[in-house]
Every structure is written in C-alpha cells, then in structure tokens.
Amino acid sequence: MQSREKKLLAAVVALAVVLVAWYAAGRFAGMFTDRDARIANLSKEVGEKEAKLREAKRAKERLRELEHRALPSDLEQARAKYESWLLSIATKAKLSDVKVSAAQTPSRSKVYSKLGYTVDGKGTLPQLVMLLYEFYAANHLHQLRNLTVKPVEKSTQLTLSLGIEAVSLPNADRTQELNSEPAKRLAQKNLDAYEKIISKRNLFAEYVPPKPPEVAKTPDRPREPTFDPSQQAYLTSIVESNDQPQAWVHLRTANKTLHLFEGDTFDVGPVKGKILRIGDGQIEFEVNGKRLHLTLGKPLTEAKEMQAASL
Numbered sequence: 001m002q003s004r005e006k007k008l009l010a011a012v013v014a015l016a017v018v019l020v021a022w023y024a025a026g027r028f029a030g031m032f033t034d035r036d037a038r039i040a041n042l043s044k045e046v047g048e049k050e051a052k053l054r055e056a057k058r059a060k061e062r063l064r065e066l067e068h069r070a071l072p073s074d075l076e077q078a079r080a081k082y083e084s085w086l087l088s089i090a091t092k093a094k095l096s097d098v099k100v101s102a103a104q105t106p107s108r109s110k111v112y113s114k115l116g117y118t119v120d121g122k123g124t125l126p127q128l129v130m131l132l133y134e135f136y137a138a139n140h141l142h143q144l145r146n147l148t149v150k151p152v153e154k155s156t157q158l159t160l161s162l163g164i165e166a167v168s169l170p171n172a173d174r175t176q177e178l179n180s181e182p183a184k185r186l187a188q189k190n191l192d193a194y195e196k197i198i199s200k201r202n203l204f205a206e207y208v209p210p211k212p213p214e215v216a217k218t219p220d221r222p223r224e225p226t227f228d229p230s231q232q233a234y235l236t237s238i239v240e241s242n243d244q245p246q247a248w249v250h251l252r253t254a255n256k257t258l259h260l261f262e263g264d265t266f267d268v269g270p271v272k273g274k275i276l277r278i279g280d281g282q283i284e285f286e287v288n289g290k291r292l293h294l295t296l297g298k299p300l301t302e303a304k305e306m307q308a309a310s311l
Contacts, residue, residue, distance in 0.1 A: 266285075
C-alpha cells in the first residue's frame, strides 16, 4: 500500500471514529433529556394528586360539618321539630298573628331533602331584629330565602313574611333532634349590638352612610388620604347560597356588601385578594402571595397570616 493510500485510509478511519463518537454523545445526551422530562412529568403528576388529596380532605371536612348542622335524618321528625322551632323563635320575638306554614312535600334528591317554610306575622322593627338574631344564632343547615316587610299605616307595626329553606341529610349525626349548638357566624356578640345598629334605622328611607372623619388641613405638606377603605370592610356573615358557602363582606364607607364564593376575587382599597376557603366562622384568602385568615366581625385589616404548617 502506497503512502498516499495509507494517509487516505487513516483519514477515513478518523472520520468514522468522529462520527461514531458524535452519534454516541447524541444518544447519551438524549437519555438525560428524556430522563429530565420524565422527572418533570412525574413531579407534576405528584403535585396534582397531592392537590386532589387536599381538596378531598377539605370536602370531607365540609361534609362532616354539614351533616352536623343538618336537620335530623328522620324526615318526619325533621319537619315537625323545625316547624316547632320556627314557631318558638317567633313567639320569643313576641310577634303577633304568627303563622308557620310548611311546604306540602319536601324537595328531595339522592343526597339531601330540602324543606320549605313560610313564617308570617306582625311586629315592630326591634322584634324583627330579635327574630332574625335567633334565626342566625342557631347552628342549623338553613337559610332565609326572602324577607318581605310592609309598614302598617299609622302604626309602628310591620307586616312580615319570611321564606325559609332547611336541609335534612340522610347521614346527619342526629336522627330525631335538632342541632342545639349556637352558631359562630354572627359578626356581633349579642342581640343588643344588633338592636343598636338596626332598630333606630328607618327601613323605608334611603340610607345615608356617616361621613368619614375629616383630617386637619396641613398646608405645609400634601394632603393625605382620610382613611383606608379596607379598615371599614367587615366580614359580617357566612351563609349558604345554592348549597355553597358564601362570605359577606360589608363595605361600610360605600354601604355595599360583597357576596363572595370560594375562588372569587375582591378589590377593597389596597387589599386585592382571592377567596381560598370559607369555613365555619372564618375565611381564608390570598393577598400578594400570602395566605391570610379572618374571623367573623373583623375588618380585612385585622386578617392574620397563616403559618406554613397550617396550609
């Protein structure tokens, strides 16, 4: 073999070695890329499953709470006991001409039975306040669907009509008796507090909110905002709406109430948040990446940051 042929053969062999090395390196790098992709996909699946488990745990806790508040599982006992309870709170409020009417047949599904009632009567505004206080102070799975108030001419009396729904669950933790525990959803601690707020109001006149406090003029520096709206935004109620928990946040400065479900966002002054969870007596929401919780009767500015362990 001549020298020229030897050089050509060596060049071909060298090129073959480079091609084999390049191919092997590509396969090796591809193995790492595939491995990283599989790890990323598995991590995503684990995260999704953990989120579903947390959601299932919250749903189980929520169901346990509803079964504790529900009317007795014995439907006839539930209907009779709850109707009697409605009559008792109307009597306690000293309404006159009281009539409690139950729907002829309850609305039933596979998972619950809904009982409808109408309470009619006459009373003053303080008596209405007492009736509503007793209604919401009870830890029953019920809600006020509508309220009609008409003034009686030349009298302090009001003609009242309340439409009410209550729910019985087949797995309620009681078969014949109503829940006797007090609710923890009221913003105020007692009836007197509500009477001071409501009883002196004229229901049939336009509400004029109090003027915000004036700030003394400071000519030597720019005028500062008079107040933060979120300081006057209070969590006043947690109710059931369409079988879902709903939080009521009352904006006192605007005389407006936000009705928020889980997942809803809100914007009150500097507080821009999202409702994460509505529980019994408190809500959890997120603001600027922080998870906060707020109890009934407190303004948004008094929300507390939750510890990481409690998430």
